[in-house]
Amino acid sequence: MLYSRYFIPTIKETPSDAEVVSHQLMLRAGMIRKLASGIYNYLPLGLRSLRKFENIVREEMNKADAIEMLMPSVQPAELWQESGRWAFYGKELLRFKDRKEAEFCMGPTHEEVITDMVRREIKSYRQMPLNFYQIQTKFRDEIRPRFGLMRGREFIMKDAYSFDVDSAAADLSYEKMYNAYMRIFERCGLNFRAVEADTGSIGGSSSHEFMVLADSGEDAIVSCNACRYAANVEKAESPLFTASSDAALEALVKVSTPEMKTIADVAAFMHVASNTTIKTLVYASEAGDLVMALLRGDHELNELKLKNHLGWDDIQMASEEQILACTGSPVGFLGPIGLKREIPVIADRVVQGMTNVVVGANEKDQHFKNVNCGRDFDVSTFVDIRIVAAGDACPRCQSGKLEMWRGIEVGHVFKLGTKYSKALNATYLDANGREQIIFMGCYGIGIGRTVAAAIEQNHDENGIIFPIPIAPFHCSVVAVNTKDSGVMAAAEEIYLCLEKLGIEVLFDDRDERPGVKFKDNDLIGIPIRIVVGSKGLAEGNVEVKIRSTGEVLQLSLGEVVSAVTLRIGTALAHSQ
RNA sequence: CGGUGAGUAGCGCAGCCUGGUAGCGCACCUGCCUUGGGAGCAGGGGGUCGCUGGUUCGAUUCCAGUCUCACCGACCA
Structure with a gap:
């Protein structure tokens, strides 16, 4: 290629609205240009890199027996209504009507479309396993697009969907994809981790995310320094709580703590360590249900764990009015003792072993000390609801310690089970002629995001340092x-x-x-x-x-x- | 969605407070010169100052509305 005849509009100055290095460099290197918020032109140089990566993905998918096809980006509403996601997906789903007033959406993902195709074409157990993939443009109307290709609204994604006769067979398909993903990111020379993850809005039983390690990453992940355990912090299990103290229970005392609202204030004021206090939080569902969560004072709540435990669709901190109504106290002095109204009290497992602790007294400027669970208050359930911290013992091998990283999610694999096949009635006949529901998996890779992540990980003050496999x-x-x-x-x-x-x-x-x-x-x-x-x-x-x-x-x-x-x-x- | 800030030449910005039809750097065009780390000199082109309305003899400037963009968003009981 002759440079003089090609098109690489480089920029000397760093564009002011580009926050992260990969975004700045992709603009400066003439790889991309913004057309609208979260929507980009891929210039020739940028496209070359994307294509390079796509081809690596394509090769590994093909090797793993996935079959390439292409689905439309415009999808009819009926399929989404049938799966139940038309109502559930929210504003991220860009919806519109055609000239006949029929409703459509821009596909943010393709479970519905592929499952619809499969239910029409797949009738027998003999036709499976099957795995279809495509490399195609998706649209998600993100609340806040940012960081260039890292979180765009329109973006290129490789998505694959596996179809199997039962759960065990689906596990094998999942395994194959997991291994293919490992090879893909290794081939690009990326420093990454495969981590256990929450399944989020896609649903399903279990999943792994592939995280490229980078300080600018939007996700926090942990990995064990001794064994292979790694997880998104959202999902990471806290280590099993061990041994309760055998200290003698002392008498409950109320203490005046004027204006001492935070754990740090209260602990300092009472000359105790924050890990001998209990943090009391009140959460609400959209419907107005309330729940109280107790954590050791120096721990933090993992809202996702609490939400999943409760089985709620949505969770948020309760408003001051809600809190006042159930505890009778302003925020800052909450505790599980003497509630005005009965609400479920969920405590982190660690709380179970604590004795003679400090909690709020549900009264302005008052705390209790020498509080003991069981004697002074009751807990509905003890469950893991805290965010793990760096240095925690590994929940798997016990001997290792957890390390924390920032990561960019470039790939995600899910076991879907029968969530979509059941909703869309995708069935087959087994060897006995009985109708069975198909087991599915889905597997995504952000093409543009991976290229951006590679730049995030490989650059210096002069610009990008492309790994040869994805260099333009x-x-x-x-x-x-x-x-x-x-x-x-x-x-x-x-x-x-x-x-x-x-x-x-x-x-x-x-x-x-x-x-x-x-x-x-x-x-x-x-x-x-x-x-x-x-x-x-x-x-x-x-x-x-x-x-x-x-x-x-x-x-x-x-x-x-x-x-x-x-x-x-x-x-x-x-x-x- | 809420909060904050910003829209003036392709990019980065000044001017606005105190109204009188716009400027700087880079980029671009022409010529000369130069050729191992974003050179230099000279000349030149390009802007209905986001949009709509109001005040005014006159609005980029003041006022109102609107659109767009960017950043931040429970750090906590």
Whole structure:
């Protein structure tokens, strides 16, 4: 490719509205341009990287026996009404009507469409297992699109759906996809973790997220430093609580604690450690149901765990009026003792072993000390509702400690069970001629997001450092002075030779000063740069610079093509 | 959705308080010069100041409305 004939509109200054590095660099490198909030043009260079990654995904999907197809992005409302998600999905689902007033939506995901196809075509157990995938544009009307391709509204996704005769067979399909995902992200040279995850709005029984580690990641994850346990913090189990104290129970005392509203204030005021206090929270459902949650003072509530435990669709902190009505106390002095109105009290498991603790007295400026569960108040259920913290013991191996990371969710695999097949009545006949419900799984990879995550993980102050498998070009040839016919001839020959060998080369033949070309080459992240200049050429040499390491090699004209080809070939083979 | 802030040339911004039809840097075009890390000189093109209405002789500037965009959003009982 001739740079002068191609289209790479690079930007010198960092656009002011780009917050994260990958967004800034993709704009500056001329890979993307914003069309509207969360909606982007993929410019030629950006598209090349996306296609590279898509092809890696495609290869691994095919190897794992998934079959490619393509579904429409516009979907009829009826299917969504049938699955029950038309009402459930909320504003993220972009809905509209056609000229006949028939309702449609832009597909945010394709369980309904694929399940509809399968129920029409699949009749027998002999036709399974089946796994269909597509690489296609999705639309989700996100509340707050941000970070460029990281959280767009329109985005490219690979989604796959498996269909099996029973749960055990579905587990095998899940396993195959899990392994394929591991290979995909390994091939891209990414530092990532596969973590246990909540199933969220997609539903289903269990799932893993694939998280690229990056400080700018929107998710918090933990992993054990001894065993393979890793989980999204939303999902991460806290370690089993151990041993209760055998301290003697002391008499309950009410203490005046004026204006002491936070755990830190109260603990400091009473000269106790915050882990000998109990934090009392009141939560409400949308319907107005209330629940009280108790946690050790230095712990934090995992709202998702509480919500899942209660089986509520929605959970939020109770309003001050709601709190006053059930406890009789303003926020800051809440506790489980002497409630005005009976509400369920859910306590974290750790609370069970605490003795002589401090809690709010449900009275302004008053706390109790020497409070003991069972004697002074009752708990409806003890259950794990706290957010794990770095340094917690691993819930699996017990011996390891949990480490915390920030992660970017680039892939997600779910066991769906029969959630959609039941709703849409996707059945088959088993060997005995009996009708059975199909077991499903679904598997997604954010294509644009993965490329962005790769940039997030591979860049320096000069720009992107693309891993060769997803770089838009393998290498570039830079002619230092285009007016020098000797330089141009030598550069062109190298360029043509490499192209002939199937290497993707960007030939920077622009009539620009060398500094401009070097800056652009660094910015757009070309992994290997071949510089042809008059000085080196006088000695029969060209310079080869490796973007990732900064390594500079002086190679003769005779050896440069084979050396570069070998290097690229090795990098690509290594990633297969 | 709520809070905050911003819309002036392709990009980044100034001007607005104190109304008189707009400026800077980068980018772009022409010429000269230059060619190993975003050079220099000279000349030039480009803006109904987000939109609508109001006040005024006159509005980018003041007022009202509206649209768009960006950032933040329980850190807690």
